[in-house]
Amino acid sequence: MAELQGIMENNDFTVELTTTTNLNNKPDRTQIDNVLIENGYTLPLANNVAFSMVSGNGKYFFMKYLKDIDKFMYVKAQAV
Helix, strand or coil, X not given: CHHHHHHHHHCCCCCEEECCCCCCCCCCHHHHHHHHXXXXXXXXXXXXXXXXXXXXXXXXXXXXXXXXXXXXXXXXXXCC
């Protein structure tokens, strides 16, 4: 467990997906899937994953995929 803690403290695990598509404030499943495909991912995702997503119109989302229920959760971020 100490090795994992060291890895997490010393590495950046951030994955940021970008798209030229202009997403609305509440992207639907099709839009999210399209961003994943555009960035080279194969659907359906094999594991629970977390990532961020930036749209062409500058909107930023923190995403979480829950494999067991095949759903995405997200929060639209606001920079200050």
